[in-house]
Structure formats: C-alpha cells, structure tokens
Amino acid sequence: MELSDAELAEVRELLELRAIQEVMLRYGRAVDRADADLMATIFWPEGVDNHGMYDGDAAGFFERALNARDDAGRARHHLIGAPRILSREGDQAKVETYFIFVGVYGAGPNDNLGTVEHDTIGFNSGRYRDLFEKRDGSWRVLKRLTVYDYALASAYEPAWDFFKIPPGINRGAIEPRDATYDTDW
Numbered sequence: 001m002e003l004s005d006a007e008l009a010e011v012r013e014l015l016e017l018r019a020i021q022e023v024m025l026r027y028g029r030a031v032d033r034a035d036a037d038l039m040a041t042i043f044w045p046e047g048v049d050n051h052g053m054y055d056g057d058a059a060g061f062f063e064r065a066l067n068a069r070d071d072a073g074r075a076r077h078h079l080i081g082a083p084r085i086l087s088r089e090g091d092q093a094k095v096e097t098y099f100i101f102v103g104v105y106g107a108g109p110n111d112n113l114g115t116v117e118h119d120t121i122g123f124n125s126g127r128y129r130d131l132f133e134k135r136d137g138s139w140r141v142l143k144r145l146t147v148y149d150y151a152l153a154s155a156y157e158p159a160w161d162f163f164k165i166p167p168g169i170n171r172g173a174i175e176p177r178d179a180t181y182d183t184d185w
Contacts, residue, residue: 028078031065034174049144075104091134100125121156
C-alpha cells in the first residue's frame, strides 16, 4: 500500500515533532544529571534562555546549572511533557512544552538562591516557550522563555528509609555516577 502525498506530509511532520521531542528529553536529562556534553546539544551556540531568575545566553544558564549541582544531597528532576508545535514556517518552529520540576537544596549558601535556611524541596511547573530552528537536518532551541504556572518550597525531610531505598545505585546521582550512565545493564 502506497502512502498518499498527504499521508507522506503527515509522516514528515511526525518525524520533525519526534526530533524536537528528543531535544526536550535530552534537556531534562542534561540538567538533571549535570551532563555538560549533553547540554551542548540543546541550544544553538547563539541561543538565549530567559528562565526568570536567569536571562542571557544558554551557555550561561547551563553553567549555572552545572555549578549548582553537587553531591550534598541535592537533586533535580524534570518531567517533560509532549512538545506541541504551535506554528512552523520553514526551518523554524514555535513550540510549547509543559514541565514539572522538583529540586532538593541543602541548607547553606547557594549561588543561585542565596542562603538556604534548611534542607528544602522546591516544586514548580510551567511551560517552555521555545523557538526551535533546524540547521543541517538537526533541530535545536534558538530562544527560550520559561513561563511558570506555580512554585512551591517547603522543608525537606528525606524518606529513603521509609521507602526502604538503599544508598548506592538505587538513588539518582550526577553524571557519570548515575546508574543510567553505567554501560553494564
């Protein structure tokens, strides 16, 4: 069975959407696992990112993300929704992607937050409003505005023992110590 021209056009659009979705999934992994190599695949070199607390070039945002991540019990987790292409003209696409973020911050000085009085867990949710651009067959973000729909912070009391989650590979870590970076699956 041959596909009609309309069906072929729809398949091409699905492939473009899938490529954009892959960029967004890499973004979540890159910032959550502090993976600098993966971060370099998200934005074009001249890309900009307005996250509210940071408004500047994307490289600077990722530098902040790397510097804010250490082994002092801090964690980050992004749940990335399915991207929706709102409009597309040629090699540019306006894309909205919902997200939920959870971060754990240890008490003490924090370069991004100031002094944190006690271990804190922060939640926020919103949407990435991205202008994507395709170059040489690859999609990346050219311009991002993060739109927040809610933000919440409260004291953090770890429940590892309650859930009987042992230390080690069962707990997330930064790259390369996270279990998903292990080549022996």
